[in-house]
């Protein structure tokens with residue numbers, strides 16, 4: 001009797017220690033020992049939007065694979081080293097948010113040498129790089145679409161609010177805060193927002209345009225300077241993303257604008273529709289954004305990574321489709337107060 005009790009207790013101890021061993025990278029969830037290892041990099045953890053993508057990846061992968069998650073700290077050399085380490089740790093698939101989109105080929109060459117599939121996400125690699133390895137895919141969006149949809153929000157809200165044309169010349173005097181130079185999203189959003197507006201019959205005049213690298217504090221400083229220079233001559237602030245739009249809001253609120261009443265107001269639009277932005281849209285301090293779907297982008301990354309890490313076809317058992325450059329494109333959605341629940345639903 002006593003012997004068999006000792007046996008049961010020791011067997012339980014062994015089992016639980018195996019379970020503990022296999023959950024190291026996965027925040028407490030158990031993963032079977034034969035589940036694949038998947039290596040992920042995020043170009044920098046302190047990017048607001050990417051932090052939502054990362055958390056979604058972590059929770060969706062949890063229990064299905066051993067996850068190695070890296071902060072590349074906006075340093076491509078560091079990311080290259082992280083890729084070497086993950087390949088040495090026998091990762092069966094890599095999911096890479098590049099620091100520098102130009103570095104895709106370096107990563108592909110490393111993975112190809114070990115026959116390990118690579119899924120890039122959020123920062124798109126060139127079509128040439130994508131074509132150089134059959135086991136490379138991309139998950140992201142169609143960048144131009146976000147510029148067009150931001151333009152759509154501008155056109156609709158401008159038409160509905162004639163008082164926003166402060167000098168009454170029928171032209172939108174705007175300033176534009178741009179993301180990172182060379183980032184496909186930043187380039188496409190910048191050119192498409194004004195293209196859409198003018199094609200829809202509203203003339204625009206650019207007062208200023210500068211890069212703020214997706215960053216709130218930088219955007220605030222830039223808009224501080226623009227407000228000093230132009231003040232009320234600015235009739236619209238177009239921002240390539242929400243983090244920078246929120247910096248612009250801080251700047252103009254400090255000067256008494258956009259307090260939630262209609263006294264002193266400069267319309268601001270962003271892209272991403274992150275929760276902080278949705279709160280401002282509800283308060284009436286920001287006019288709109290474009291949903292960059294962090295949940296479905298993470299889902300596509302995880303679906304593809306799990307498939308290819310176990311030797312399956314990338315789309316097996318999923319509803320995703322690939323375009324001519326092997327990219328899954330998750331659609332954007334224009335967001336204003338009228339359909340804010342669409343964006344809120346992706347953050348539930």
Ligand code: BGC
Pocket residue numbers: 047048049050122123185214240241242243271272292
């Ligand atoms: C997002 C930005 C983010 C960037 C990072 C873009 O798609 O809109 O908020 O900073 O990706 O690469």
Ligand code: CA
Pocket residue numbers: 165166167168169170171172173235
């Ligand atoms: Ca005007």
